[in-house]
Amino acid sequence: MNDMMTTTPDFSHEDAARLLAEHYGLDGTLSRLDSERDQNFKVIAADGRTFILKIVNAAEPEIESDFQTALLSHIAHHAPDLPVPHIHPTLTGHALAEATSRRGVRHLMRLVSWIPGIPLAETPRSQTALEELGRLLGRFDAALKGFMHAGALRDLDWDIRHAGRSAERLQHIADAADRALLRRFLDRFEAEVAPRLATLRAAVIHNDANDWNVLVAEGDHDHVAGLIDFGDALHNPVIAEVAIAAAYAGLDHADPIGAAAAIAKGFHAEYPLLGEELDLLFDLIAMRLVSSVTISASRSAHIDGNPYLSISEKPAWTLLRKLDRMSRRFATAILRRACGFEAVEGASAVGEWIRQNRKTFAPLLDKPAATYPAELVPYRDPQHPMTLISAAAKPHEAQAIWEEHCREHGIGLGIGPWGEARSVYSGDMFVSKLIDRTRRTRHLGLDLFMAAGTRVYTPIAATVKSVEIEKDPLGYGCLIALEHRPEGCPPFVSLWGHLAHEAMDRLKPGDRLEAGALVAEMGVPEENGGWAPHLHLQLSTDASLPASEILGVGEERYLDVWAELFPDASAFAGIAREFYKRQGRSHEEIVKLRKQLLIPNLSISYDRPIKFVRGEGVWLIDDRGRAYLDCFNNVCHIGHAHPAVVEAMARQAATLNTNTRYLHDNIVAYAERLTATLPKELTVAGFVNSGSEANTLALRMMRAHTGRENAVVIDWAYHGTTQELIDISPYKFQRKGGKGKKPHVHVACVPDSYHAPADWPMEEHGKRYAESVAELIAAMQAKGEAPGFFLAESIPSVAGQVFLPEGYLKEVYRMIRDAGGVCIADEVQVGFGRVGSHWWAFETQGVVPDIVTMGKPIGDGHPLAAVVTTREIADSFNNGMEYFNTFGGNPVSCAVGLAVLDVIEGENLRRNALEVGNHLMAGFREMATRHEAIGDVRGMGLFLGIELVTNRKTKAPATELARAVSNGARQRGVLMGTEGPHDNVLKMRPPMIFSKRDADHLLGALDDTFVAVTA
Structure with a gap:
């Protein structure tokens, strides 16, 4: 005995x-x-x-x-x-x-x-019950904080810290494969887990929350009724409590890690766990089972009639084999996520860094991905032309069908989304290792479908981590992993699959790739795993994962975990978020409602109207997620939704907004900053809400100063929407709906050097065109009248981006002033550094106006405009009648104006406009050598025009071609307009932040358009 x-x-x-x-x-x-x-x-x-x-x-x-x-x-x-x-x-x-x-x-x-209830072992273990168990254990252990007793320090084989002793009991395990399985867990425990246990929090714990020691209510098996048997209580790492309960809860459970996650979640709610504790939980669960089966084997002579030891032996072995097949990293990610931790430390920082910096990324394709007309490729739609791709049965046939579909519908890019449920994943490789009788069906990458041979480039700098060929049918084919270590961001990996094998000879591990460098080409089916050509792009926030372990398809149950480990690569690839979710009314419905609810003479741009839903920098994004390079809407002078402007507007609006009858710093600060950009003679500012208001105020100032009405304007000029401005805008009063020229309006010819008489010497263009103004003044004087003012854009825009010949304004200003009139420079479209060389376009003519009007760019999209004049004219305007504008000069508008000036000056955007503008002009001139329709190229800074003609000698306008080019550029994702008396001048006014890369995109799209429309 x-x-x-x-x-x-x-x-x-x-x-x-x-x-x-x-x-x-x-x-x-x-x-x-x-x-x-x-x-x-x-x-x-x-x-x-x-x-x-x-x-x-x-x-x-x-x-x-x-x-x-x-x-x-x-x-x-x-x-x-x-x-x-x-x-x-x-x-x-x-x-x-x-x-x-x-x-x-x-x-x-x-x-x-006695605690009433039935053992958890005898009931189905629901997630609710397991979470309640975790809560009970958390409350129990929390109640024992500060408790200690000498008996809690005894030596016990069930002490998780002594799990390594199981190695001494391996001799009792008869099967060699089973011993090898246990040895794998033991080796890892000794090498990586045991040394870290001593660093973890420890306290007195129950230490044996097996499913026989946990009771649930007889009538409600989801409710944990009690915890019994404290014979194994011990001073131990706190996380051991969770590990032990999870080990037993996982027995015969279809989702043992899910069971462990429920217990950990409940425990964490009552007794917050630490990340370093959760990182060891998977190993500790396994080691509890290792201890159990080895202790059971060593005591086999004593278990007869005592099911307490033997009852869990078989399911323990089953669970150990499951755990052995699992990815420890993925299981740990699930456990961490259940407790509110990141699936892997730094995961959210990677996503945030990509969101914050994506505007600076190089294009992943030959041009930004969002600029392609794209279509979702849904695997679940049997009617979709890519159904054969989902089956991967006839990839060549599928590709031919897809290409025909793209040609028919104008599609440039097919997108297979992240997270999509795909029944195509039917092979044994897609059976879940986490959940019994479950398949992995959720796509964790981003698919981009284009033709074989399409080149793909890394958006940010990278180091090649691996280049390999995956030969399995329906595998990746050529597979490349790149590691990225951007400053201020945890390292992460991008995975590139289904590529051409040419990359194997070109790239090797350790190679450094700069942003924009070629990664590979999309492969043909014979080398890409048997699929129609496309790129599988995937991110991994766990940079330690080798390419072969990055999970391309995951379980639906753990999609939230996979979203952190393998986040959607759309932002990394440059896909706009609007592509996936469309909101608001359809195009057709909006057009119909516009006709019903709005005045009928509101125009809509382009043959096919665009519905824009977001602006960002140089881009406008439509409701289908397509990004258009904005080379036309110069209202957003420093880019759409510039953060500095948005922040200044929101901050001031949240503080105070009122009118100019009260004192506020902003209005004088802005007036001081604004007038400092102008010649010293122009010192007094007035603030309004639009360019039209600015020009109207300028006319009031002029009348108060001169007492006159006679206007001298340039033909085809446009100065605003009010009736008095339409009366002095030939672009309006000479066209359909206009009532012709009023008697007080005198129209000078457009000083357009491109259309000047051939016998005029170039150096005399300014003087010769100024003679047109001299004749108008003479005619007025002959009738005993005199000009009140000369009003002109410093670069006539609507007239066709006309750049005034040298000396023109100097001569005209002299004539007007000699006749007693004032000179008004309309800088609404051309001011604020757009010309690059100067703040104001009139400065390029070497003149100083008496009044300057400005709008559009002044507020980067916010309704703000201004008039700046001389002290003399301002004093004349101060004639006893109060000037008041409810919103003009309010604190919010002035805060916005100050922010715009800060950005222009702080980012040296005038220099940028000059350099990028020169780059564009050189590109346009080179293009003109290849396209006969380009009659003239003109521009200064980022104010540019290309005049199209049917014949370069006669300079006959090519109106239809200009319209076709404008619409063709729109189809290629670039916005521009047409102007001029014949609408044959391509008009471009991109934001001041336009880069050389943006310029090259414009040049490429424009060149492609010319080739297409002139073929």
Whole structure:
């Protein structure tokens, strides 16, 4: 007879009943309960109360019994509401009693309250129940904070820190494969886990929350009713509590990691876990099972009739084999995510860095991906032309169908989205290793469908991590992994699949690729795994994962985890978010409602109207997610939605907005900054809301100063929307709906050097065109009249981007002033540094106006405009009549104006306009050598025009061609307009932040358009 048998209590029912009456004064019905070492009886007392009578194994040191007593007493005092047994004292008031067996062995005895319920092991383990179990364990351990007892420091094989002892018991495992399996877990434990355990938080824990020690309510198996059996309580790492419960909860569970995650989530809600604890949880779960099967094997001689040890042995082996097949990283990611941690540390920082910096990325394709007319490639739509691609049965046929579909519908790019459910993943390789009887069906990459041979480039700098050929059918074919380590961002990996094999000879691990460098070409089916040509692009925020372990398809249940580990690569690739989700009314509905609700003479641009939903920098994004390079809308002078402008507007609007009758710093600060950009004579500012208001105010100032009405304007000029401005805008009054020229309006010819008489010497163009103004003045004077003002854009825009010949304004200004009039420079479209060389376009003519009007660019899209004049004219205007503009000069508008000036100056955008403008002019001139329709190229800074003609000698306008080029550029994702008396001048006014890369994109699209429309 061994020691275990001599110390195990063996009292009869009668003996137990006698001890119950003797020490506790109770009588009742007793029934035996299973136990490994002790002897337990369920007691139903005569008065209806229920208890457990525990007779302790004599081998247990008295200190351990005292430890359990102290633990239960501590819980009763600090957390009396916890559903755990409570000690019932003896008749003498003690927690423990003594009993002597028939063999003369002394045993301690304890009576505790009965916890009603049934073992969790006998019920389905729902996620709700497991989360409740985690909460109960968290509350239990939290209640034990600060509790310590010498008995908690005993040596125990079930101590997770001693799991390595299982190696000594491997000799009891008969099967070599099973031993090898356990050895893998043990080796990892000794090398990477055990050394870290000592650094973790430790406290007294239950240490044995197996599914027989956890009770659920009989009528509600989702509700955890109690926790029992504290015989293995121990001072141990806190995370061991979760690991032990999770190990048992995972037995026979279809999703053991999901079960562990539910327990961890519940525990974390009551007793917050740390990231470093969760990082070891998977290994600790496995090691609890390793301890269990090896201890069970070593005690095989003693388990007969005692199911406590053997009952979980078979499912424990099953679970160990599952865990062995799993990715530890993925399991850990699930556990971390369940507790609110990132799936991998730094995952959110990677996504945020990409979102913040994506505007600076190089295009992944030959041009930015968002500029291609794109279509979703849904694998679930049997009617879609790419259905054969989803089956991957006839890739060549599928590609031919797709290409025909693209030609018919004008599609340049097919997109297979992240997260899409795909039934195509039917092979054995897609069976889940996490969840029984489940397939991985959710696509975790981004597919870009284009022709074989399409080149793809890295958007940011990278180091080649691996280049390999995956030969499995329906695999990746040529597969490349790049590692990215941008400043201020955790490292991450991009995976590029289904590529041509040419990359194998060109790239090798360790190669450095700069942003925009070629990665590879899309492969043909014979080398890309048997698919129609496309790129599978995927990101991994776990930079340690090799390419072969990056999960391309994941389980739907854990899509939130995969979203952090393998985030959608759309932003990285340059796909606009609007591509995936369209909002608002359809184009047709908006057009219909415009006709019903708005004045009918509002025009819509382009043959096919565009619905824009977002602006960003130099781009406008439509409701289909297509990005258009904006070379036309010069209102957003420093780019659409510039952060500095948005921030200044929001900050001031959230603080105060009022009118100019009250004092505020912004209006004087802005006036001071604005006038500092102008010649010293122009010192007094007035603020309004639009260019039209600015020109109207300028006319009021002129009248107050001169007392005159006669206007001298340039033919085809446009100065605003009010009636008095239409009356002095030949572009309006001479066209359909106009009423012709009023008597006070005098129109000078357009000083267009391109159309000047051939016999005029170039150096005399300015003087010769100025003679037209001299004749008008002379005619007025002959009638006893005189000009009140000369108003002209410093570069006539609507007239066809006309650049005034040298000396023109100097001569005209002299004539007007000699006749007593004032000179007004309309800088609404051309001011604020657009010409690059100067702040204001009039400065290129060497003149100083008497009044300058400005609008559009002044507020980068915010309704702000201004008039700046001389002190003399301002004093004349101060004639006793108050000038008041409700919104002009309000604090918000002035804050916006200041922000625009800050950006222009801080980012040196005048120099940028000059350099990029010169680059564009050189490109246009080179283009003119290849396209006969380009009659003239003209521009200064980022104010540019190309005049199209049917014949270069006659300079006959090519109006239809200009319209075709404008629409063709729009089809290629570039916005421009047409201007001039014949609408044959291509008009371009891109934002001041336009880069050389943007310029090259414009040049490429324009050249392609010319080739297409002139073919």
